[in-house]
Amino acid sequence: MDFFAFVKPKNELEGSAEKQQNKPFVPEEMWVKCPNCNTLLLTTDMEENLHVCTHCEHHFRMTSKQRIELLADRDSFQEYDAQLQSTNLLDFPGYDEKLEKAKKKGNESVRCGVCTMDSVRTVLCVMDADFMMGSMGTVTGEKITRAFEYATEQRLPVVICTVSGGARMQEGILSLMQMAKTSGAVKRHSDAGLLYITVLTDPTTGGVTASFAMEGDIILAEPNALVAFAGPRVIEQTMRQKLPKDFQTSEFVLQKGFIDAVVPRSALKSTLVKLLRMHGYEEVK
């Protein structure tokens, strides 16, 4: 578990026992229950609808692979630094096992590369909740820093889709330092007059919120994503305060003035492309 991994239930399949009783011959992965409206959806319908509930528009989490397919033009994503691997730098108890398990699902909590979006060239970094809840370790920080350094050198914009439980505590102080390191790289890119857009997805919390997630020139969020510094459970436990309804959702932080817009997934790519073009980034032939 990572610092904020417990903040919100995962949108995982629930009530599978009940389902098996009712539909004993149907493999359960054919169906998925919407955690928001409890409607049972055909997985293929949900996937075709960009992983959004066809009934209530709840946005399911996407893997980095799915999100790259959503945003990058077909086959345009060239991944960089995929070879960088997290290691147990501090000999933290249990971290080796956690990493081994996580690496079965992907090679790091972020994938970075260059792609085109409607033929506009951009650096794209996509975080992945499947890898230790998108927590930021030294390799995560290094990949994001390299992505910004590359973008600064090549004069490219950067788009980052965030999903993170925060800093990865198994890397101790070194994970905390990634907040400063990535922020420094964002600042250099910004000082070079280049555009940085963040897309906050569910959940974006902790050290990622308190660094590059909140440093975009333009900050977008998917509907109803958890966006927080301290997660709601932490606040409830430590402060014994009852939290207001819809506290720390995308809509809440929009109303408080901390993000620019809430954009549904169906309009995400077109919105990004519009913004890129308005900043003078042109189609590559």
Place this chain on the structure above:
Amino acid sequence: MSNPANNNTYPAYEKVMAARDAAKLTAVDYIRSLFGDSFIELHGDRRFADDKAIVAGLGMLHDTPVTVIGIEKGRNTKERMDRNFGQAHPEGYRKALRLMKQAEKFRRPVLCLVDTSGAYPGIGAEERGQGQAIAENLMEMMTLKTPVLTILIGEGGSGGALALAVADEVWMLENSVYSVISPEGCASILWKDSAKAPQAAEALKMTAQDLFDLGVIERIIRQPKAEDKAMFESLRLLVLRTFEKNAALSDAELIEQRYQRFRKIGTSHIK
């Protein structure tokens, strides 16, 4: 229940207890000892409020005017309530940034004194953008065109401490700690048992010596006592010498040095 801090198998946790010791000196003590009567406190973020968890202002180190920013926990119950136990709100970090920008304008060096269990995790703090306030400090401090030095004088709790620690050099008192999460928080998340905090403190590598060995800090400072005038004079000279060294650099050199300082941390294993 026995106090785990008494158990010598967990020396890191003893340091945690020492860093939290209510009898130790707090930021206002250090400010008084270093700057004496020259200190003038400056208040407010000009946007929302004055956060009393952060004490900031101007003072003279010998002949040099310095902007000093400290996180203050308070020295007794009343003060601690008043100071919100040294847990700053966004307006505290914004006050700090305002005064750092002012220091840049007037070419004054900045001294930050950090002692916090973390940024305040509460409703108002979230509503006013705690994450955004910390993020902005990290970004802006990275290119602040004046020397910045941070000393951890007690607890260095996560992002709330880092928001004042993007500096040219970071020093720690021998009994201070600096960590991504409290050992109690770490133990309760990982092992569902906050009583395992002593083990977590070892695992997190959060003592001054650990951080020095990891290349995260430049110097470990002997723990001073309030009446130890000679010790404070040598600290004053050490701070001044560091400011002078960095003030001699061009803006571009200073900022490049600060960027590279953070750029290289934890990269030795990365190919």
